[in-house]
Amino acid sequence: MKLVLLPGDGIGPEIAAATRGVLEAAIAKFDLTIDIDEEIVGHASLARHGATVTEALLDKVRVADGLILGPAATFEFKDESKGEINPSMFFRKRLDLFANIRPARSYEGVPNKVGPFDMVVVRENTEGFYTDRNMEAGNGEILVTPDVAIALRRITRLCCERIARSAFELARTRNRHVTFVHKANVLKVTDGLFLSICRDVASEYPDVETDDVLVDAMMAHVVRTPARFDVVVTTNMYGDILSDLTAELSGSLGMGGSLNTGTHHAMAQASHGSAPDIAGRDIANPISLILSTAQLLHWFGMRNRINNLCHAAGAIEGAVEAALRTRQATHDVGGNLGTKAAGQAIAALI
Incomplete structure (x- = not known):
């Protein structure tokens, strides 16, 4: 190697x-x-x-x-x-x-304040609100006027399908439970597409249990009862924030392992x-x-x-x-x- x-x-x-x-x-x-x-x-x-x-x-x-x-x-x-x-x-x-x-x-x-837990955040890594990787050319942040700024978010079927499958394949090696984290109640088009595709992919894995949680509620649930979660799949920025939280809950951000595949x-x-x-x-x-x-x-x-x-x-x-x-x-x-x-x-x- x-x-x-x-x-x-x-x-x-x-x-x-x-x-x-x-x-x-x-x-x-x-x-x-x-x-x-x-x-x-x-x-x-x-x-x-x-x-x-x-x-x-x-x-x-x-x-x-x-x-x-x-x-x-x-x-x-x-x-x-x-x-x-x-x-x-x-x-x-x-x-x-x-x-x-x-x-x-x-x-x-x-020491930790939340009790024993063992979970994995599977984060999409190539699109979302990360402006340095969601455009073919240029930047996804635009300063329209000195007082108006816009950020573009890209969500695609390909990226949603492959991150969802990564989560389900991983769950099959663990406790066979995948949680979709999203904000489809507000971001109806982008997060709606992500959630819909995750549910479609779930049909290929009938042996894996699924549920979905709004991202803001997820932060509260993870702090209160992290043991209820096994594999969590989400979009880029949500995953970045959530995985820092879960690493800190284990005792320190310095203990958060991370593999990009x-x-x-x-x-x-x-x-x-x-x-x-x-x-x-x-x-x-x-x-x-x-x-x-x-x-x-x-x-x-x-x-x-x-x-x-x-x-x-x-x-x-x-x-x-x-x-x-x-x-x-x-x-x-x-x-x-x-x-x-x-x-x-x-x-x-x-």
């Missing part, structure tokens, strides 16, 4: 180093053959190549078996004409990574930002990128029927669980370790 690792900006290099250490422990434990090619992205790439991400890097990623992307300082990248490109958007769009799979669960040893490619990605305010202080939680990498190994192992990759993914997840249970973790989740030591603890548990 060939992986490209892009540490990114801010805390990215710290959590990427911790993740690489965990990955190397899994490689040794399960006698895997994985080549890790570490490259630069974000500010480092902008300084060296004049762009935060390059076509040459995309070519390298295309022929690899997976990508691990650390957080980038996307808020600081404002002008694409100057090479300031959002790396996450770039890879999601150019590799057509249409499904963003974001699990969230409670862990023994990590398409037909041919997949990208593991920390679900949080680059947190420049804590960069270099050895306090960032590396678990999000570690769990995302485990998801990537499992995805590739399942596609290619490589059992050892799936076992390695499970071992990484189990080591994270054990580390949290014994408080061998960073301060945000009740431990007293730094980023480097927390990664080393997880690696040792493997």
Whole structure:
């Protein structure tokens, strides 16, 4: 297996180093053959190549078996004409990574206020209100006058069908329950189309139970009784917001795993930002990128029927669980370790 690792900006290099250490422990434990090619992205790439991400890097990623992307300082990248490109958007769009799979669960040893739960948000990744990926040319936000701004939202049958099928296929490996999250009572055309297509796809999976919840009500339900949900499928922006909430409910946004998948490619990605305010202080939680990498190994192992990759993914997840249970973790989740030591603890548990 060939992986490209892009540490990114801010805390990215710290959590990427911790993740690489965990990955190397899994490689040794399960006698895997994985080549890790570490490259630069974000500010480092902008300084060296004049762009935060390059076509040459995309070519390298295309022929690899997976990508691990650390957080980038996307808020600081404002002008694409100057090479300031959002790396996450770039890879999601150019590799057509249409499904963003974001699990969230409670862990023994990590305090939470909502009780035990285990759910996954399946988020459409290529359209919606994200103005950098819903237009063939130009931007989906328009400043009509200095006092009037308009945002365009694209919802298509193709994207709704494939994200719905991703959710149902995942549910068949879990508790066979899919919840559609929408706002079709107000956005009758766009969310109405999404909901209608989800219901059509549901007819192909009679073994999976379904229900639907309005997005505003969903936020209340998840805080009150997250255990009632299994797999949740929704559009891009709703999924982005909801998955941050569910990760935080597990104890910290730093524990939210995230895998972006398409037909041919997949990208593991920390679900949080680059947190420049804590960069270099050895306090960032590396678990999000570690769990995302485990998801990537499992995805590739399942596609290619490589059992050892799936076992390695499970071992990484189990080591994270054990580390949290014994408080061998960073301060945000009740431990007293730094980023480097927390990664080393997880690696040792493997």
